[in-house]
Amino acid sequence: MFKSLTKLDYLLKETFLGLLRGGWMNWAAVSTVTVLLFLFGLSLQTSWQVEKLLYQFGSQLEVSVYLQPDMRIESIQPLIAKMPDVATIETITKEEAWTKLVKEMRISDIESATQELGENPLVDEMKVKARNSQVVPNLATQLAKLPGVETVQYIDEVVRRIAQLHQGLNWITLIITIILTLSAIAVTNTTIRLIVMARRQEIEIMQLVGATSAWIYLPFILQGISFGLVGGAIAWSFISVIQQFLRKLLVNQPEFIQVISNRVQLTPAEIFFLPLILLSFGAAVGLMGSLFAVRRFAKG
DSSP states (O other), X not given: OHHHHHHHHHHHHHHHHHHHHHTHHHHHHHHHHHHHHHHHHHHHHHHHHHHHHHHHHXXXXXEEEEEOTTOOHHHHHHHHHTOTTEEEEEXXXXXXXXXXXXXXXXOSOHHHHHHHHSXXXXXXXXXXXXXXXXXXHHHHHHHHTSTTEEEEEEHHHHHHHHHHHHHHHHHHHXXXXXXXXXHHHHHHHHHHHHHHHHTHHHHHHHHHTTOOHHHHHHHHHHHHHHHHHHHHHHHHHHHHHHHXXXXXXXXXXXXXXXXXXXXXXXXXXXXXXXXXXXXXXXXXXXXXXXXXXXXXXXXX
């Protein structure tokens, strides 16, 4: 037990001394890993949130029907109510929609705002809920054919666009992550190699007294892992600061933005696993960079 503790103490001291001797090169490695993990963490978090948004939208069965400016709800609602695929109908007159919009924009004088535009620019809207998700496309087609209907929108169009955005973000994230990972490994590799070369004389003495290559170079590998762990911790702290800033910013936003924001909040499990993923990824990058560095010297 005492022997194991002595070895552990030696490894920790050598690792710490190596970090102190590395100077600005250490910060070059740490900063590169930090940038990698910061962008990776933001991308991963955004991906989770977009998936939640897709799930939220995908579970909706609602079709929005916008009428022509000269058409009123009373003339078309009975036709829609007779359709077999319709479950419920919610009507929103253009006056109600305008009043709500003006309030969300925090304009106190509704009449003045209306006068400036000349007239209410909105149209009557009907939110038609389908009986099940399978009939939504067919129902939307039927509604679009009704006289007086200007536009029909349903969630599939939004879901499709968000899904395309999600896929595009994933590809961009993958490419950037690969490039930055290779850069971080290269910088870590160079840093560890310089540290090893600076301590070449000490290493030769240790080899003469019979120390194994694994024992000699293990502190350098631990230094590389330390770069990744420190970079992960810094990246997570930056992400946390941004999250706090966005929460404060959203407090004063319109209600519908706050509702969407609340729906895409990370779960406790995701909040717990995100820093673990960043630290693990950082440690893996540091490990790979340091292994490549000491491999050449160990063989030599």
